[in-house]
Amino acid sequence: MKMKWLSALALVGLLLAGFGAPNATSNPAAVAAKDIPVGVVLPLTGREAKPGQFQKEGIELAIKQINEKGGIFVRELNQKLQLREVFYDDGSDQAKSAGLAERAMSSDDVVAVLGGYSTALGEAESVMPDRYQTPWITTGAAATSIFNRGYQWIFGTLSPVDLLGYTTAEFLGTLVDTGKLRKGLKVALALENTDHGVDYGNGIKKWIQERGGYFTVVFSESFDLGSPDFSGLLQKVKNAHADIFLADAHLQDYITMHRQYVQAGLHHTMISYGARGPETDARKALGDATDYIFAGIWWSKNLPYPQVKKFVDDYKGFTGREPDSWYAATAYEAVRGLAAAIEKGGALKKATIRDEMRKLDLRESLLPGQVLRFGKGGQVDTPFVIVQNKPGGRVDLVYPKDAANGEAVVPPAAQK
Amino acid sequence: MDAADFVNLLVSALLLAGIYAAMSVGMTIIYGVMKIVNLAHAGFLMLGAYYVLELHERLNIDPLVGSVLAFPVFLLAGMLVHWTLVKRIPVSDQPTLASLLLMFGLWLVLQNIGYLIWGSSDRSILTSRTLSSMHLGPITIPTVRVIVFIPAVCSLGLLEFVLRKTWYGRAVRALMQNRYAGRLAGIPVEKMARLTFGVGIGFAGAAGGLLAQLYSFSPDFGHGFLLRSFVIIVLGGLESFWGAAAGALVLALVETFSILVLPAGYQPAIAFSLLVLALVLLPGGIAGIFAKKHRWA
Numbered sequence: 135m136k137m138k139w140l141s142a143l144a145l146v147g148l149l150l151a152g153f154g155a156p157n158a159t160s161n162p163a164a165v166a167a168k169d170i171p172v173g174v175v176l177p178l179t180g181r182e183a184k185p186g187q188f189q190k191e192g193i194e195l196a197i198k199q200i201n202e203k204g205g206i207f208v209r210e211l212n213q214k215l216q217l218r219e220v221f222y223d224d225g226s227d228q229a230k231s232a233g234l235a236e237r238a239m240s241s242d243d244v245v246a247v248l249g250g251y252s253t254a255l256g257e258a259e260s261v262m263p264d265r266y267q268t269p270w271i272t273t274g275a276a277a278t279s280i281f282n283r284g285y286q287w288i289f290g291t292l293s294p295v296d297l298l299g300y301t302t303a304e305f306l307g308t309l310v311d312t313g314k315l316r317k318g319l320k321v322a323l324a325l326e327n328t329d330h331g332v333d334y335g336n337g338i339k340k341w342i343q344e345r346g347g348y349f350t351v352v353f354s355e356s357f358d359l360g361s362p363d364f365s366g367l368l369q370k371v372k373n374a375h376a377d378i379f380l381a382d383a384h385l386q387d388y389i390t391m392h393r394q395y396v397q398a399g400l401h402h403t404m405i406s407y408g409a410r411g412p413e414t415d416a417r418k419a420l421g422d423a424t425d426y427i428f429a430g431i432w433w434s435k436n437l438p439y440p441q442v443k444k445f446v447d448d449y450k451g452f453t454g455r456e457p458d459s460w461y462a463a464t465a466y467e468a469v470r471g472l473a474a475a476i477e478k479g480g481a482l483k484k485a486t487i488r489d490e491m492r493k494l495d496l497r498e499s500l501l502p503g504q505v506l507r508f509g510k511g512g513q514v515d516t517p518f519v520i521v522q523n524k525p526g527g528r529v530d531l532v533y534p535k536d537a538a539n540g541e542a543v544v545p546p547a548a549q550k
Numbered sequence: 551m552d553a554a555d556f557v558n559l560l561v562s563a564l565l566l567a568g569i570y571a572a573m574s575v576g577m578t579i580i581y582g583v584m585k586i587v588n589l590a591h592a593g594f595l596m597l598g599a600y601y602v603l604e605l606h607e608r609l610n611i612d613p614l615v616g617s618v619l620a621f622p623v624f625l626l627a628g629m630l631v632h633w634t635l636v637k638r639i640p641v642s643d644q645p646t647l648a649s650l651l652l653m654f655g656l657w658l659v660l661q662n663i664g665y666l667i668w669g670s671s672d673r674s675i676l677t678s679r680t681l682s683s684m685h686l687g688p689i690t691i692p693t694v695r696v697i698v699f700i701p702a703v704c705s706l707g708l709l710e711f712v713l714r715k716t717w718y719g720r721a722v723r724a725l726m727q728n729r730y731a732g733r734l735a736g737i738p739v740e741k742m743a744r745l746t747f748g749v750g751i752g753f754a755g756a757a758g759g760l761l762a763q764l765y766s767f768s769p770d771f772g773h774g775f776l777l778r779s780f781v782i783i784v785l786g787g788l789e790s791f792w793g794a795a796a797g798a799l800v801l802a803l804v805e806t807f808s809i810l811v812l813p814a815g816y817q818p819a820i821a822f823s824l825l826v827l828a829l830v831l832l833p834g835g836i837a838g839i840f841a842k843k844h845r846w847a
Contacts, residue, residue: 183670327815356815366809397692419674
């Protein structure tokens with residue numbers, strides 16, 4: 135008898151853990167006619183928990199600010215309505231992420247769903263919006279494959295990853311042009327085995343092909359996401375005798391790989407882990423070993439726009455700390471974009487919101503270029519910025535020149 | 551590949567094998583005596599990692615010492631888990647669904663306790679030896695891997711000594727061979743099971759502490775190592791300690807050297823492939839090959 139109870143309890147526990155219970159803000163019973171429910175599906179547990187948390191904070195800050203101003207004016211109702219977050223933690227699990235996006239769209243009657251960090255989880259969610267004809271704005275998935283499938287209800291506040299690769303190579307090209315690097319250097323690529331990694335590699339190779347003679351790719355291989363051991367891959371990188379090491383990795387893999395990189399005694403003139411580099415967790419875990427690593431990111435708190443300074447101050451007031459890398463800003467902008475679309479359309483009909491999102495031209499955006507506009511496939515096309523870790527925990531924005539607050543530095547050790 | 555590269559990879563594989571063996575021996579001993587597949591193993595690896603981190607950050611205790619200290623603490627925790635939960639599972643000669651569900655549920659509970667206490671940030675232990683390496687001519691050996699390898703192998707040697715030379719060890723081996731005969735011979739099966747479960751969890755906690763010196767970790771830590779532990783104990787023959795050590799060596803060698811012919815992205819498939827091959831071709835594991843000549847357990 136006791137065993138039956140134990141088994142039943144365990145099954146209930148598994149079911150609860152498997153499907154994830156929404157928090158208090160998501161209780162469908164609490165749905166009131168006088169608010170605008172917005173679904174948010176992000177990882178707060180699992181391997182993507184940290185960026186997921188930052189993105190949630192960005193979304194909640196934007197919702198708080200909009201609601202403090204009374205909400206969004208909906209013309210057809212002739213009243214202002216507050217935004218209400220319906221949050222689900224997908225546990226960094228693809229199947230769960232898709233299931234929760236579906237649940238938000240089908241059961242919670244939300245007007246739109248935000249979330250989908252990272253590319254792998256965003257890809258899983260991306261099949262749902264067209265099925266349920268609900269606008270979906272991914273705040274953390276950037277692979278072009280998501281936006282090239284002809285979906286009509288998807289949007290994204292991250293520029294394509296191939297542009298990240300392209301900008302990375304372009305930045306290195308400027309170092310050649312300014313004499314900091316010499317022409318003809320050899321590049322080793324280590325790419326995560328996702329569409330994100332494929333796009334990153336393609337972007338780099340595209341720039342190198344367009345500008346013959348700058349760099350040569352001598353090694354390019356993919357690695358498994360979340361692998362605990364990269365020593366074999368790094369041995370191959372070592373054998374490639376490249377001058378520049380460019381990896382495309384998520385935060386956890388960046389920390390693990392770079393730790394093993396240093397332990398293996400590897401040295402390259404320039405090192406990047408794609409969109410990762412300045413994160414506080416990584417700098418704590420690796421100390422000075424992260425100095426001079428550069429990263430191409432979608433946003434930087436060092437962008438010289440007044441709205442960015444205000445956002446950084448507001449975020450600090452909201453969370454007690456400054457934004458860690460780009461995560462919160464793209465999520466914040468997704469809410470602003472959605473709010474603008476609802477207000478412009480003057481209705482809560484999903485098709486109206488979707489149509490207004492397509493036409494959106496939001497000025498004073500936090501993103502580089504200061505305009506939030508969704509392109510043909512629903513993805514923004516804002517430029518990337520390059521940041522570089524400097525000694526003492528400093529992070530400088532080093533590219534493009536007109537936004538830079540510091541000089542790109544080739545590590546002193548590499549110059550010897 | 552030149553000779554130096556080969557030796558580099560070989561050393562890397564051997565160091566990896568040591569930590570793999572220490573990590574999987576806890577599962578082996580629990581399965582051997584109780585026929586329970588400890589799915590919560592990853593949860594205890596994770597807790598071991600955080601235990602060592604806390605000792606290091608709060609009391610400035612060296613992580614290596616912390617790993618040694620983790621063993622008795624997790625041994626007691628394991629005995630408590632056995633006393634409160636595991637002993638309620640019906641005794642069987644085969645793994646049961648109830649035990650699988652219980653241990654899986656326990657793993658989820660441990661994970662969520664981890665999230666409650668430490669949040670979701672990636673944590674890691676940074677000491678003076680974390681990023682240093684030793685250079686022997688063209689061969690580069692990460693210092694921390696050697697430092698971790700030594701206690702891992704010593705713990706296996708100590709376990710072997712205990713199993714061969716003490717009454718407890720002989721009783722464990724007897725129970726692994728035949729639980730009922732052991733009971734008839736006067737072995738207090740319940741007490742032995744509790745202690746053995748504790749020892750298994752003790753090894754998991756200590757191994758978690760050692761792994762924490764090599765990798766960053768979060769409450770989600772341990773998935774990949776759980777799969778590897780499965781492969782190792784199946785390769786080893788489920789109930790054999792030296793079989794598990796041999797399984798760890800085989801897995802580490804295959805994982806490390808396969809990278810020369812396969813892209814790194816296929817690395818997870820290697821462990822799965824080995825698991826399938828072992829189940830189909832070596833149902834008795836590596837230990838089974840030698841079973842006719844010599845009893846390994």
